[in-house]
Amino acid sequence: MVNRSHIFLLVSIALAACNSGAKKKNITGTDTTSQVSIIKPEPPVPEILPDDGQVGVRKRAVFIFKNRGFELFSGGGGNGRQYASVVNMYSRLRIPGIKIYNLIIPNGFEFEVTEKYKKLITPAKEAIRSVFAAEDPEIIKVNPINEIRKHRTEYIYFNTDHHWTSLGAYYAYRSFCNAAGLTPVSLDTIPSKVKPGFLGLFHRLTRSVVLKNNPDSVRYYLFPDSINFYIGSSNSIKYWAKSKMYAEKVSGANSYSVFLQGDLPICKMETQHKNGRRIALVKESYGNAFAPFLINNYEKIIVVDSRYYSGDFIAMLKAEGINELLFLNNIFAAHTPFHISNIKGLMNPGSPKAKP
Secondary structure, three states: OOOHHHHHHHHHHHHHHHHHHHHHHHHHOOOOOOOOOOOOOOOOOOOOEOOOOOOOEEEOOEEEEOOEEEOOOOOOOHHHHHHHHHHHHHHOOOOOOOEEEEEEEOOHHHHOOEHHHHHHOOOHHHHHHHHHHOOOOOOEEEOOHHHHHOOOOOOOEOOOOOOEOHHHHHHHHHHHHHHHOOOOOOOOOOOEEEEEEEOOHHHHHHOOHHHHOOOEEEEEEOOOOOEEEEEOOOOOOOOOEEEOOEOOOOOHHHHHHHEOOOOOOEEEEEEOOOOOOEEEEEEOOHHHHHHHHHHHOOOEEEEEEOOOOOOOHHHHHHHOOOOEEEEEEEOOHHHOHHHHHHHHHOOOOOOOOOOO
């Protein structure tokens, strides 16, 4: 009687021999075997980080946490819907051939909040979704949170200031390009300059030694695209004075003003691209670090600061042949009445500017 284990052993040897023969045959013939490599997707970055023992301290309007300053967003609701209604008003003007985008920028704490402090804020992701839900369907909604969150450990928001860095703006720009059918520029080979020793608004408000010991630097990119930069005026849509996109002489506490020379009421960039794409950007100061990236994709970019421009905005759009309009505001501005009022006021030339 043959032992079953012997039979199993013989079969195994026979199969091994067959496989060995097949492999030898395929050395000179066609390899019929294929290797399938399974790439495991990277786990998503959690929206709420686990507690790590770090303790935050409130100092005036600033939350100092992990040697950085933050604003705590707790808005939403009616103000967000009001912001959406103003963006809808521009869509309903039905300016011929114009496409409208809305991009709302989260603040830095959205990517640093831990379980211990999650009740202090309204998640920006939820607030942005609520705004978008109140907007007309033809408005193109751009939510950059997921793209930015992938890079949360990078230097995307300042330590001592409420703004984002140019790298943070870059990741939002990539989200915008995805929505606008554009190819974002790669920063791999783009030269840049850095302004060191920047102590921003959070430090000025608190005079915190913790923040003073964690100063910022402001990086700005020197894109190879040729560009003509002009400063406009609220008094005339035909006035454009040639100038420079970066205010390279600023330093110290004013370093963020390197972008677009600070908060100009209106400026224009013209590039060598001839693709028929001309965009107007309506922004507050967060847009200053974002706007330079657009010169890689558009033949004309007009940047309007709704807090200061009081000219004939609609007439300017038509005179400049603008066919895309982007509203880009940080999460606080999109939920603050005076900002919302000023964006609405662009429809009415000469209307008084609301103040905080």
